Amino acid sequence: MRFRFAPSPTGNLHIGSVRTALFNWVYAKHTGGTLILRIEDTDLQRSKPEFEVNILEGLKWLGLDADEGPENPGAVGPYRQSERIDNGTYQRCAEQLIESGHAYYCFATEAELTAEREAAEKAGKPYVYSGASLKLTKDEVAANIAAGLPKTIRLRVPVNRGEIVIQDQVRGEIRFDSALLGDFIIIKSDGSAAYNFAVVVDDIEMKVTHIVRGEDHISNTPRQVLVYEAFSADVPYFAHLPIILGPDKSKLSKRHGAQSVTEYKEAGFLPEAIINYLSLLGWTPADGVEFMDRDALVQKFDVTRISKSGAVFDHQKLVWMNGQYIRKMTHDAFVAAVTPFLSEDSRVLLSGYSHDSQKIVFEMVQESVALLPDINTALEVFSQDGSAFNARLSGLSFHADMADVLRLFLDKILVLTDWSESGIDALIESILTQTGLGKGKVLKPIRMATTGLGSGPHLPALISLLGQTIVGERVSHVLDSQLS
């Protein structure tokens, strides 16, 4: 079984394309098949080398490796359509079809075609090319070519072809009336191949047996089937994936916000989370267990469970899933993932701690990170910087009755010898019993006075990390400035 993923390098790798790539990849892995990567850069105006680079890098980052592609060619290359134009593949194939009577030269001008189309629209009929050029004699065609008239090549739709039935692994049978198709262009007047032709020529030559792509290609399929038939080639299996929708239920696009993989990477998403989330868009495993690593995904994959209706992309759930994956990371993996996202302030802050303390800091913070850049706000609480602390105080309001607790706390820490987490714990416990106050009444003011924040990780560990000097200074400062 041979699969292919065929993106156009007309933009950065899009999240919708990734989903298509993913399903091809999983399907191929599941069946032990081969995945081909083909770059469809026949649109010379819009295709850019930097986009191809972006696509290749994005796929690599996500771990969606192809068995054959421009970077690791197999036996059926080249793997870029531009190179296949250059080596004359499409031209040669089109001429072959003219020979066999499946295609013909068309000399219709743009004006003529526009007129035909408008007339059809006015009449409320589907537009079908009239086939005027088909009536030309061999000599007339030769004369036109000799005269250098602009020409295209059209595929001749067999007159009594009737219904074209495609077998779709997701949707079952889909039927089209071939009479509504019209002889369509396979070679444009500039000599380049039209999409519906290039794709089929490539898929035949690359021996592709399974085509998994977006639902937006369904209406191209009957034309492509006709091309297969013109070449007497086997029509592959199709699986048209439901489209991914934005919150407004229209096709997901840039106007719905960040949609390129690069942007997701920069926003702090993990490739595993993206893969897992995307796999659930339009598909569910039979056991209903949503968390799946790559191997589980490959193992559980089943084409028949792909759903038919479009799926709205739920950004919130992706974020949630990302947080789940972050929590599951080992300490080393977490630090490695988060390091590129560390702000200058965070780096300075961390340098104030020993290697061992840094490890504790990261551990304390890991579960509150959903997106990698969250690390910076999570780290703030560990800041030893006095001015930042003072700035934070202005956002808090202390009540007079907090003063007693803080004074008692200050007295105790100044003479405290066991500055470990358990030592602090014992100290707080003693304040609780001594004052008879509830935990909230005691710990809230201490947290505020030591960190300048109303919330954060486990307090005793935090105080232990901050150290006697800083904690002492901060509490006395709060007592002097806020509660005197």
Added chain:
RNA sequence: GGCCCUAUCGUCUAGCGGUUAGGACACCAGGUUUUCAUCCUGGCAACCGGAGUUCGAUUCUCCGUGGGGCUACCA
């Protein structure tokens, strides 16, 4: 307009003739946590409408309606 696809909680979905219509995200409440988050428990919330087939339709068929895609010498 034409062709095609599609229709279960707000969202992703399970269901494949008989179910208290299940799960996940989000949301709400309670519990744990000093607080926030995490975590645990509970709750709210859905079968688009109408015909038919059937003893029985969310499930099958048809017709509407809604949504989406395509309608190029773009891919």
